Structures are given as structure tokens and as C-alpha cells.
Amino acid sequence: MMDKNKHNATSPFRDQWVEFIRNLQDEICAAIENIDGKARFIEDLWERKPGEKGGGGRTRIIGHGNIFEKGGVNTSVVFGGLSARMREVLHIPKNSAAKDWLAAGISLVIHPFNPFIPTVHCNYRYFELCDKEGEMVDSWFGGGADLTPYYLFDEDARHFHLTLKAACDLLDPKLYPLFKQYCDDYFVNDHRNKERRGIGGIFYDHRKPEEGRPGKFWFDFSRACSDAFLKSYLPIVSRRKDHSFGAEHKYWQEIRRGRYVEFNLIHDRGTLFGLKTKGRTESILMSLPPTVRFEYNYQPKPGSEEEKLLKVCLSPRDWVE
Numbered sequence: 001m002m003d004k005n006k007h008n009a010t011s012p013f014r015d016q017w018v019e020f021i022r023n024l025q026d027e028i029c030a031a032i033e034n035i036d037g038k039a040r041f042i043e044d045l046w047e048r049k050p051g052e053k054g055g056g057g058r059t060r061i062i063g064h065g066n067i068f069e070k071g072g073v074n075t076s077v078v079f080g081g082l083s084a085r086m087r088e089v090l091h092i093p094k095n096s097a098a099k100d101w102l103a104a105g106i107s108l109v110i111h112p113f114n115p116f117i118p119t120v121h122c123n124y125r126y127f128e129l130c131d132k133e134g135e136m137v138d139s140w141f142g143g144g145a146d147l148t149p150y151y152l153f154d155e156d157a158r159h160f161h162l163t164l165k166a167a168c169d170l171l172d173p174k175l176y177p178l179f180k181q182y183c184d185d186y187f188v189n190d191h192r193n194k195e196r197r198g199i200g201g202i203f204y205d206h207r208k209p210e211e212g213r214p215g216k217f218w219f220d221f222s223r224a225c226s227d228a229f230l231k232s233y234l235p236i237v238s239r240r241k242d243h244s245f246g247a248e249h250k251y252w253q254e255i256r257r258g259r260y261v262e263f264n265l266i267h268d269r270g271t272l273f274g275l276k277t278k279g280r281t282e283s284i285l286m287s288l289p290p291t292v293r294f295e296y297n298y299q300p301k302p303g304s305e306e307e308k309l310l311k312v313c314l315s316p317r318d319w320v321e
């Protein structure tokens with residue numbers, strides 16, 4: 001097991017990061033409850049099972065509200081020994097001295113009931129590898145946020161992307177276009193003609209200290225992007241929450257939710273990593289929507305608002321120009 005004192009001596013960001021994500025979880029949950037006006041988060045505290053080393057998390061779930069049909073805002077700090085399977089998944093070289101790993105992150109997915117409000121996802125995480133003495137041998141940050149609308153409103157898409165761009169620009173204006181492209185290339189159902197699950201956002205992973213960007217840079221960058229979540233999403237909720245809708249709109253929402261499920265269970269590295277490393281299944285799969293629809297070879301009507309959304313999912317746009 002990791003020696004906490006040695007670990008902290010070589011890991012200046014871990015404790016600060018853990019404190020940050022837990023405070024952010026409180027802030028986001030309070031804001032979500034406030035705008036919903038009815039639903040309240042339930043909290044499930046959990047620890048890793050014996051034999052899997054240690055750590056645990058705070059899973060918070062909301063549902064059946066005025067606005068939000070289902071959602072979760074989770075934090076976790078878990079650690080364990082590096083199995084052969086984990087070495088393969090994390091692409092750790094065979095000659096690496098790493099023996100243990102630690103992951104600390106915040107992850108959320110919110111599924112509104114109204115089809116004119118987008119689903120949103122964000123995840124920010126810190127990862128460490130330590131040797132048998134508990135000394136850190138590698139560390140990195142990763143994360144991002146993306147928006148999955150069912151009906152496309154250009155002003156909502158611009159607001160979401162401009163808010164994320166402003167957060168990136170606080171540290172380096174070159175990063176938003178880079179990470180926007182990574183996001184467009186990541187949240188893709190390759191098996192459906194490279195159809196994106198939404199209109200993207202930003203995505204980055206394995207960001208390590210490098211020339212001109214020390215570890216503190218990526219800590220500050222991840223914190224700035226995490227802090228941007230509420231500003232990027234809640235104004236959209238406020239604009240669309242009273243938009244009237246009918247059964248045909250819910251039908252299309254469930255079709256698109258099906259695409260969301262396909263991506264998460266087939267392609268998403270975070271979901272697959274959690275399940276393959278004996279992560280907590282309920283917390284991992286809280287990202288799935290409550291109702292979905294799979295209809296054989298469904299195609300939206302030409303010229304419809306549904307087709308307009310699908311075209312953007314097939315050909316990502318630049319939303320900040």
C-alpha cells in the first residue's frame with residue numbers, strides 16, 4: 001500500500017485537487033437543486049471492497065424533478081496495485097517502476113426531461129503512478145465537458161463553447177481549438193458513420209509536465225475548466241426549461257439517447273476502464289439515461305429539426321467564430 005507521507009512529499013497537487021473536487025461537487029449539486037426547485041440529491045458513500053486496496057467516493061444522484069429526469073454528480077479517490085490488465089489499459093511500459101496507482105476525479109452527467117434542454121457531461125481527473133516505496137513516478141491530468149442537445153439552438157451551442165474557450169484562454173489561448181478538435185474526434189460512434197453523440201466541447205488526457213507547462217499549469221487548467229461547468233450549462237437550462245414539447249419530441253430524444261448509450265458502452269474509455277478495473281458499477285453506469293429507444297434504421301424526415309441536429313453530429317462546426 002502507498003505510504004501516504006512519502007506520497008504527499010512527491011505529490012504537491014493531490015490533496016489540493018481532492019479538496020477542490022469535493023467542494024465543487026457541493027457547489028454543483030446545490031446549483032442543480034436550486035434551478036430544479038423540486039428534486040434533491042441522494043448521497044451514497046462507498047468504499048472499495050476488501051482485496052482491491054483502498055479509497056472510495058461520494059455518489060450523488062438526482063431524479064424525477066421539475067427539470068432533471070436523472071443525473072449524477074460523483075467524486076472518487078481510489079487507489080490500488082497495478083495489475084497486468086491495468087498496465088495494458090494505461091499503456092504503461094513493461095520496464096516502468098510503477099507498482100501502484102491512484103485516481104481522483106469528479107464526473108457528472110445530467111439528463112433533463114424536456115427534449116429542448118441538452119444532456120451534459122463533464123469529467124476532470126488526476127492520476128498518479130507510484131513505485132514500491134510510495135514515490136511518485138508519473139502523474140497526469142485529464143478531462144473535459146461536452147453537450148448533447150436533441151434540438152439545435154445555435155445560441156446555446158455558442159454559449160457552451162465560448163464559456164469553455166474563456167476558461168482555456170485563462171491559461172493558454174492555443175488549447176481551446178486543440179482540445180475542441182480532440183473532443184470532436186473522441187465522442188464518436190465510429191460504427192454509425194462517425195456520428196458524434198452531440199456538439200462536443202473540450203477533451204484532453206494524459207497531460208503531464210512539459211516544457212513551459214509544469215504540473216501546476218495542468219492543475220490550474222483543470223481547475224479553471226471545472227469551474228466553468230455551471231456557467232456553461234445553467235444559462236441554457238434557464239432558456240429552455242419552459243419550452244413546450246410533445247410526444248414526438250420525446251420520441252426523438254429517446255432515439256438520440258440510444259446513441260448516447262451506444263457510445264458509453266462501446267467506446268468510452270472511462271466507462272470501460274472503470275468496469276475492467278472492478279470499479280463501482282452503479283456509480284459508473286449512472287451516466288446512462290433513464291429511457292432510451294432503439295428503432296431499426298430510424299431516419300429523421302428531410303428538412304426537419306431532427307435532421308438539422310443529425311447533420312451537425314455528422315459534420316462538427318466551429319461555434320466560436
